Amino acid sequence: MFSKNLFSAHNITPIIAIVFLLIAGTSVSSCSRKKTATHDEEKKQIIEYYTCGMHPSVKISQKEFNEGNTLCPICNMKLIPVYRKPETKDSTAKGKVLFYRNPMNPGITSQEPAKDEMGMDYVPVYEQADDDTVYYGCGMKGQDHVYALKGKQEGMTCPICKMPLKKLSEQEADNLRGVIGKVTIKSEETSLAGVKTEIVKKQKLFHEIRAVGKVAYDPDLAIAQDEFVSALNAYDVISEGTIPEIKDRAKKLVNASENKLKLLGLSEEQIKQLAEKKDVQTNLVLPDKTMWVYGDVYESEMNWLKIGDQANIITESLPGQELQGIVSSINPIINPKTRTLRFRVEVDNPELKLKPEMYVDVFIMSMYETANKNKEVLTISANSLLDTGIRKLVWVHKGNNEYEGREVIVGPRSTAIIDQQKVNVYPVLQGLDEGELVVKKANFLIDSQSQISGTVSASYSGALDTDKY
Numbered sequence: 001m002f003s004k005n006l007f008s009a010h011n012i013t014p015i016i017a018i019v020f021l022l023i024a025g026t027s028v029s030s031c032s033r034k035k036t037a038t039h040d041e042e043k044k045q046i047i048e049y050y051t052c053g054m055h056p057s058v059k060i061s062q063k064e065f066n067e068g069n070t071l072c073p074i075c076n077m078k079l080i081p082v083y084r085k086p087e088t089k090d091s092t093a094k095g096k097v098l099f100y101r102n103p104m105n106p107g108i109t110s111q112e113p114a115k116d117e118m119g120m121d122y123v124p125v126y127e128q129a130d131d132d133t134v135y136y137g138c139g140m141k142g143q144d145h146v147y148a149l150k151g152k153q154e155g156m157t158c159p160i161c162k163m164p165l166k167k168l169s170e171q172e173a174d175n176l177r178g179v180i181g182k183v184t185i186k187s188e189e190t191s192l193a194g195v196k197t198e199i200v201k202k203q204k205l206f207h208e209i210r211a212v213g214k215v216a217y218d219p220d221l222a223i224a225q226d227e228f229v230s231a232l233n234a235y236d237v238i239s240e241g242t243i244p245e246i247k248d249r250a251k252k253l254v255n256a257s258e259n260k261l262k263l264l265g266l267s268e269e270q271i272k273q274l275a276e277k278k279d280v281q282t283n284l285v286l287p288d289k290t291m292w293v294y295g296d297v298y299e300s301e302m303n304w305l306k307i308g309d310q311a312n313i314i315t316e317s318l319p320g321q322e323l324q325g326i327v328s329s330i331n332p333i334i335n336p337k338t339r340t341l342r343f344r345v346e347v348d349n350p351e352l353k354l355k356p357e358m359y360v361d362v363f364i365m366s367m368y369e370t371a372n373k374n375k376e377v378l379t380i381s382a383n384s385l386l387d388t389g390i391r392k393l394v395w396v397h398k399g400n401n402e403y404e405g406r407e408v409i410v411g412p413r414s415t416a417i418i419d420q421q422k423v424n425v426y427p428v429l430q431g432l433d434e435g436e437l438v439v440k441k442a443n444f445l446i447d448s449q450s451q452i453s454g455t456v457s458a459s460y461s462g463a464l465d466t467d468k469y
Helices: 002-006 009-044 062-066 170-177 187-193 219-238 244-263 268-277 443-452
Strands: 047-051 080-083 097-101 123-126 133-137 146-150 166-168 179-184 196-199 201-204 206-215 290-298 310-314 323-330 340-348 359-367 376-381 392-399 402-407 414-418 421-430 437-441
Touching: 047 062, 097 146, 123 146, 133 170, 146 170, 166 170, 170 179, 201 414, 219 244, 219 268, 244 268, 290 310, 290 359, 310 340, 376 437, 392 443, 402 443, 437 443
Parallel strands: none
Antiparallel strands: 047 080, 097 123, 133 146, 133 166, 179 402, 196 437, 201 376, 206 290, 206 359, 206 414, 290 340, 310 323, 310 359, 323 340, 376 421, 392 402, 392 437, 414 421
């Protein structure tokens, strides 16, 4: 009777409702616990630093962010947090690899991964964390010769120059790295001053040479070529004889004629071709299918000019036409009166429109190359460099409102294409690493602040002994 009443139509609805509430309550409680757990996990996450989604090299500390430095110093976008990754047993993140050492002989190091005679891999040597930094160097100046390593390291050599690495104090390391001053400036001050930074990165550089030229009329060079060919012909005849003195005189005459051609601007290759073909270039005095154009560059541009560079020739007498040529030779001597260096361009002249003594405009696009023929080089904008005439200085943003004045060595002023615009830049030869942030706007403010705070300023030029800083 009791069982019948319990499952009657009158009683079953309240029972279902109670069961539903119990299930729902369990689900809500479970969901609430999950949300609470997720919230707790988020709270446990530690913000490592703040960065920009477009410029990941930007790293702003939590303190700096709280002080109001919430925008990217490059593009002014809102900075986003980067959380510290939880440490795991399998974690192998030890920092940037500086170089590699032989596992059996630490004195043997390499800049690239390598194997020893036994086939064992070289051991990577990592960049050290800030809280446990020990500096080592070989004594040579430059960023590449100073390392921050972990703990005590013995017997290792510099991977650049192979000299033994020795422990350094922070001041000694700064001196070798070219650091001449450090200054801390609040975020509010740099924001008000409009301090802007840029990333040191690799780019292709070039330089446009523009020169006034003239179609060659050079009877002196034509005569010198004829004298050289005659000297060669005479030596060929005399060399068949048996009198050594006559042969020696003929050889000296050939050498003298060759030196005269060099002084007049012919290259070794051109002299070699003249010796083989023995054909004097009449286009030096009369119109021909190929003509020579002479141009002059100032001393500041002479290092850009290279044999083989393509040149474009424009003249008012041929409106709308542009002739192409190749730089064929460069004079070995600077003109003492004009302080210029003469070069020669060989130009095609199929319709004989170019005449001797005709004035032309010469345009040469010369690409920058390193000594090992690399065309991409570390670059900073011209505004980033403080040039005192005695030394060149940049201010590097180290994070945490800290700026480091560093002496650098740069190449010639160049041009780069950035955001489809031509920008004046300098190639960096020594003193900066790829990815570092340098100040490109309001760097004079930071330099002045360094003077006020008692550190070395660029405005002192060379009056102070930089070895003491």
